[in-house]
Amino acid sequence: MKLAVVTSNPNKAREVAAYFAGILEVEHVPLECPEFRHTEIAEIARGKAEFAYRALSRPLIVDDTGFFIDALGGFPGPCAAYVQDTIGNEGILRLMEGVADRSAHFETVIAFADEDGIRTFQGVLHGAIVEPRGEKGFGYDPIFACAGRTLAEMPLSEKNRISHRARALEAFRTWIREERAS
Amino acid sequence: MKLAVVTSNPNKAREVAAYFAGILEVEHVPLECPEFRHTEIAEIARGKAEFAYRALSRPLIVDDTGFFIDALGGFPGPCAAYVQDTIGNEGILRLMEGVADRSAHFETVIAFADEDGIRTFQGVLHGAIVEPRGEKGFGYDPIFACAGRTLAEMPLSEKNRISHRARALEAFRTWIREERAS
Numbered sequence: 001m002k003l004a005v006v007t008s009n010p011n012k013a014r015e016v017a018a019y020f021a022g023i024l025e026v027e028h029v030p031l032e033c034p035e036f037r038h039t040e041i042a043e044i045a046r047g048k049a050e051f052a053y054r055a056l057s058r059p060l061i062v063d064d065t066g067f068f069i070d071a072l073g074g075f076p077g078p079c080a081a082y083v084q085d086t087i088g089n090e091g092i093l094r095l096m097e098g099v100a101d102r103s104a105h106f107e108t109v110i111a112f113a114d115e116d117g118i119r120t121f122q123g124v125l126h127g128a129i130v131e132p133r134g135e136k137g138f139g140y141d142p143i144f145a146c147a148g149r150t151l152a153e154m155p156l157s158e159k160n161r162i163s164h165r166a167r168a169l170e171a172f173r174t175w176i177r178e179e180r181a182s
Numbered sequence: 183m184k185l186a187v188v189t190s191n192p193n194k195a196r197e198v199a200a201y202f203a204g205i206l207e208v209e210h211v212p213l214e215c216p217e218f219r220h221t222e223i224a225e226i227a228r229g230k231a232e233f234a235y236r237a238l239s240r241p242l243i244v245d246d247t248g249f250f251i252d253a254l255g256g257f258p259g260p261c262a263a264y265v266q267d268t269i270g271n272e273g274i275l276r277l278m279e280g281v282a283d284r285s286a287h288f289e290t291v292i293a294f295a296d297e298d299g300i301r302t303f304q305g306v307l308h309g310a311i312v313e314p315r316g317e318k319g320f321g322y323d324p325i326f327a328c329a330g331r332t333l334a335e336m337p338l339s340e341k342n343r344i345s346h347r348a349r350a351l352e353a354f355r356t357w358i359r360e361e362r363a364s
Contacts, residue, residue: 034216034217034233035216035217036217037264039264047216072268075269075273077264077268079261081219082257082259083261086254086258087257087277091254091257091277094277097276
């Protein structure tokens with residue numbers, strides 16, 4: 001099976017190719033998928049996979065990621081990218097001033113589509129909103145800490161091992177290995 | 183011509199039907215349209231209209247609305263609904279504490295699709311972020327003032343006359359009247 005990685009981001013496709021080296025052949029397909037407005041990341045990923053499968057008719061994965069802060073009712077959620085581009089971490093910290101509950105999580109869902117339908121694989125990373133620390137990574141990494149360090153303080157190799165995205169990829173890889181063994 | 187008003191909100195369809203009484207026959211079609219992630223409201227509306235026209239193959243309108251605060255880089259923009267549901271007006275006011283530039287605007291774009299393609303009609307309402315006043319309306323209405331009053335202080339009939347949505351509908355009505363007269 002040759003797996004299409006449907007994303008506008010070639011770095012993501014390269015990451016998946018490396019992850020599946022020796023297991024699956026991977027090809028980057030830069031198709032932009034529309035999204036149904038939904039607060040559930042799994043539903044957004046599923047809708048994108050349905051769209052992509054109608055367009056391509058071949059085995060593929062798409063993904064979607066959200067960032068949820070408990071005390072803010074799940075904000076910025078599926079709007080994480082737009083919020084980062086506008087009010088950024090400074091805005092998030094302002095909203096969290098004096099807020100005791102700092103808990104937050106990232107969620108990535110990978111949706112796999114083939115002729116049998118769609119399956120979703122979730123990866124979640126729980127942590128807390130903190131004052132900015134660290135120089136690595138991007139986006140919310142400096143203000144999101146888990147196990148005592150922010151994502152921006154971790155070497156990229158470590159972040160890539162524990163991240164929500166890595167966990168979703170691992171869940172998908174475990175499933176596809178079993179699937180292909182049976 | 184019978185115009186399909188494609189929206190999941192029956193109140194919007196009724197509003198359009200009333201607006202076009204004697205000009206166009208209007209029918210509510212509750213089709214949910216996916217959106218390409220885009221910061222331009224016109225591009226979001228256009229993408230939804232393309233999707234809906236492929237599904238329905240008949241003259242139709244869809245709309246999309248955003249709320250843009252200049253000092254926040256356009257936030258909440260196309261994420262206005264999700265932001266209102268999570269951090270709400272309290273969150274907006276917190277982000278605007280001590281900010282001198284209070285200017286903001288609503289934008290609605292109506293996209294009309296028929297066999298000739300897609301046309302978009304824009305309506306914009308400029309105003310300012312203020313402390314909450316008024317009991318009418320919903321969403322951002324209490325913290326958005328234009329011409330000295332918040333939208334929540336205006337009678338609904340007045341709001342419906344000056345609103346971004348009314349302006350977009352008016353632009354569309356003007357065009358379609360000329361179109362049908364020619």
